[in-house]
Amino acid sequence: MAQEVRGVIAHKEGAPVEVLDIVVPDPGPGEAVVAVQACGVCHTDLQYREGGIDDGFPFLLGHEAAGVVEAVGDGVEEVAVGDFVVLNWRAVCGRCRACRRGRHEYCFDTHNATQPMTLIDGTPLSPALGIGAFADKTLVAAGQCTKVDPECSPEVAGLLGCGIMAGIGSAVNTAPVQRGDTVAVIGCGGVGSAAVAGADLAAARRVIAIDIDPKKLSWAEKFGATDLVNVRHVDPVEAVRELTDGFGADVVIDAVGRPETFKQAFYARDLAGTAVLVGVPTPEMKLELPLLDVFARGGAVKSSWYGDCLPSRDFPTLVDLHQRGRIDLDAFITERIALDEVEHAFDRMHRGEVLRSVVVLG
Template sequence: MQQVRAVVAKAKGAPVEVVTINVPDPGPGEAVVKIQACGVCHTDLHYREGGINDEFPFLLGHEAAGIVEAVGPDVTGVAPGDFVVLNWRAVCGECRACKRGDLHYCFNTHNATQKMTLEDGTELSPALGIGAFAEKTLVAAGQCTKVDPEARPAAVGLLGCGVMAGIGAAINTGAVTRGKSVAVIGCGGVGVAAIAGSALAGASPIIAVDIDAKKLEVAKKMGATHTVDSSKTDPVEEIARIAAETYPGADGADVVIEAVGRPETWKQAFYARDLAGTVVLVGVPTPDMKLPDLPLIDVFGRGGALKSSWYGDCLPSRDFPMLVDLYTQGRLDLDAFVSEEIGIEDIEAAFDKMHSGDVLRSVVLMDGGN
């Protein structure tokens, strides 16, 4: 067992604390990872606010990259010294999704069996089974995905959650390709990643929708060809107008990605797609939200597909190395998602910056997290 510094949320709404925690030596199927960098995600804030569950205390952090320090006796997929991006989809290989070949829908993903604890022995609940706002963390070995060791940890660690969710919502769930038009409603970190993924796939036009001018400027830098300020303009009408400029007669975009997670914006996405188009919901709603009043005849008459995107429908072993390779080739600018680099003591301030919209991602740097 080792003792390391880590960021813990002890009670609902209370400021996080940097404390000493106990990290067990890895058992069967487990690995200890020395964290180099970890992004500050909205999900971490949701945990702190009790929006996920009430299993306090939480060990926060999950968008991380680092070096495998030790593995359990039966682990063969990774070894000490491997540079890895952590993921929360360690597929089981046994559930009905895995057995039919849909590993990206695994219904029984793995986490470490042993528990990390506070010094007094209180068990911690690691965020998304990872808990990476820590100098070291214990995870299931399948949560470690080997990638190019020359890649920058602060950038590629973001594939562990938000960036992968957005890129995957476009490429995997939405099946965005060259010759398709795309609109993205909500240009936070996930939405901007969906724009980057759409640009990577060759889509055009790519229409960014938000009410924040700063976010729309970032969206343009990441590949949006058009922007719509939905506080001033009806986004449904404007998306249809822009799409028709490229594809005469279009009634909307081929794929509309909703990255907010609200009934109002989902309804906009539904009506902003072309006939037989696709809506992708990647924004995460709260449990109390309900689908908007929507005539069933409109669902039938417009055809197409209404999809949800879980983790960008990614398979980490397939998608992480590919995207890291595109990053090292200069074809995917993951560095652009890193708004600032901070220390482990600065996470509360990073949560505040989320509300102001000043950052795509604050990234906590540990030792070697350049």
């Protein structure tokens, strides 16, 4: 039968979130109910609260989550009751033209649960990225559940659900960084620091971290940055060229997602180098580049959506690398908080004081 649990709700644009009772229905065909154990506070959740994604209020926030499958609906084969899973927002269909070509990471028909979760009065909720995991339990499509090693802590595993995967994947999957490459990363918050970690994991020879905030540069250094560039004091393109014998980097990753930072990425790369956009722009942003420069510089300009990840492939691999000491996912966690502290976490995030706050649920 349906269950009443707590959830973090954004009622209207810009208003503080509230913890309210919500209704989670029994899973229908192809669906699963997951008891959430931990959920990271991602900037995307704040964008939902601010109306920057769409106007489908009220939202049930939270999406970087891990937990245990509590119930499954008819026809579910991906997971079973008791499985420890990381939630993802791209349940692949297996049938679209991308999937038929074996490129499931580009699935054009990803899906979520079909039943709505609601407020107690029956008002349907819009779950953030089809997940809604700032809650004791949530309803998702079974394909949004990826089994990983249960020995991994939920706080760590859940981080792979969005920003950290996006950053690591931008380097490892999208670019992809090759052994011995020089790499520059513009913007060193959660996604950018993860891109630094991904470049280091791929054995880049030099990883240049670029930001305006000394604290964020120090975070990037912990994840493998070899050089730190504070753009309050220098031009980032010239700084990258100076650090790469005048040529530019083989790969430049823009983890900010603004026209000016993407132009910096475009011009800071070597001839035939690769520029990757993983920071998310807003709808009104426009980019202008001389078409001759696009032609003359060669190479590649790529966008990276969710780090071009395939959760069934990448989540277990990254958990394994973490447990073997190859990548320190624990280092992304700045603080562990309770469900009713999400609004406080948004404030700290906005001020740039945290890499990741993680909600830990009972």
